[in-house]
Amino acid sequence: MSILSKEIISQKLQSIQAYIISQIEKCDGKGIFIKDSWIRLEGGGGDTCILQNGNALEKAGVNFSAVYGELPVQIAKEFGVNEKSEFFATGVSVVMHPFNPFVPIIHMNIRYFEMGEGVYWFGGGIDLTPHYVDKQQANYFHSELKKVCDNFDKSYYATFKKEADNYFFNKHRDETRGVGGIFFDRLVENKNNTKKQIFDFLAAIGEFMPQIYTHLIGEKRNEVFTEQNKMWQMMRRGRYVEFNLVYDRGTKFGLETSGRIESILMSLPPQANWEYNHKPKLNSKEWQTLELLKKDIDWINI
């Protein structure tokens, strides 16, 4: 039996949420996260923390939740388990939309799920969605992310990077959401990693998020941009909306199981645009970005 209880995991996740908030507020310099606590009638609840109209960030959400009770029918069906099971699920979710179109959107999620009789798993991921792909930033993000992964398991980065490419993909556009990152689900202890080691990996990803993002913001927040850059940002945010509403498992799941809608949809941007059949000019910065929204780019050796 593991001594890593759901209570300890949940507490640590809350402290990660607090850490992310403090680091991001410090970096932004103006925006403050407003905490909105909610209760789930069937058991548990969460703290949704939202920053709007900061200096660097237009909208940012850092959500914590810990919910439990009887497993909802839809989840039981999806997991192929007995409906009457008890469950416990806790996690931290982050999405941040910056003002400056040269600063990327970031997303991070770490979560733990447990059912009766010792069944549990971890899941999560972190990925970067630049409106304009900057190879140097993508390279830096992936290189630093690989270091975090390598500290725990040399196989993690390659495996989870591939999963991210497949997951963060707008199939109908035949383009990746951004430059990817890592994605993993149903991680459990095995001969290489104890439950505690896996959770330490999740915690490291949670702490990596504000570290890398404040660095990326710092590099680009003052870059001069045009009206055209801003329009392109709004169109790329439109793609972000498409991904989240059409494919994102967490979002779909939340909508189907009547989760707290405003917490689930905090990932949507403050503004998004759609222009019919927009095609960037050949070799423009926008065109170059589309050329880089592909799976299986080796960002570390690009």
Next chain:
Amino acid sequence: MSILSKEIISQKLQSIQAYIISQIEKCDGKGIFIKDSWIRLEGGGGDTCILQNGNALEKAGVNFSAVYGELPVQIAKEFGVNEKSEFFATGVSVVMHPFNPFVPIIHMNIRYFEMGEGVYWFGGGIDLTPHYVDKQQANYFHSELKKVCDNFDKSYYATFKKEADNYFFNKHRDETRGVGGIFFDRLVENKNNTKKQIFDFLAAIGEFMPQIYTHLIGEKRNEVFTEQNKMWQMMRRGRYVEFNLVYDRGTKFGLETSGRIESILMSLPPQANWEYNHKPKLNSKEWQTLELLKKDIDWINI
């Protein structure tokens, strides 16, 4: 055997598309529909007609398509039929997003589907999505729509109005998309209506669309609005995006079967906004609108 062939249906739908375009252009007074013709590799194609940045309309799409060939696997599965069937599908789809927040969004779709061995059906609908619900306009829209329906079958309006309330519904928000209209699917000839009579009903809906909408535009296009009204419009458009990407069968179907993406997603607004947990002030116009986004409102006797 009916003499109403797929060729005749398809031609008539094209003439309805042309009629809608001419009426809407005349009403707008500035915007012109640009025709984008596309070909489907497996058979057929379409004419996507888009108006952007008119006087009254910010973005409007009037799409015609007629596609045929071997039934795609996903469709065969959904319909529970033999994969190797040949199919033919044709339709006209309309979505219009106005500038003025007091002018409603309109949607209309009429379609015909046919498979080998005499299997066919009609489907379609028309519905109104006001950013601000105006009871008088909603009443007028439904009253006029009922007249069109009553000309063909006295049971149509009540039946299809109920279907629209259930279909155009953002379940996760527990609110209807707008004030509804009618929605129907799999209509086939029966003891009351021949195939030709049903198609005449569809054609009448197609012609009703520009007649009612130009009237509604005329009533509201010059109404003075504030920045706050505009922001509310953008948030209501956000709900429209949510409906179309999460629930709309045509959209989901198109995305899954790799239809022509830009034609399918022409329904998305030029701009949409999301604000975390926005709650209109009690008794404000925005609050009153939310109170009216409910199923089963009898708009004719309100």
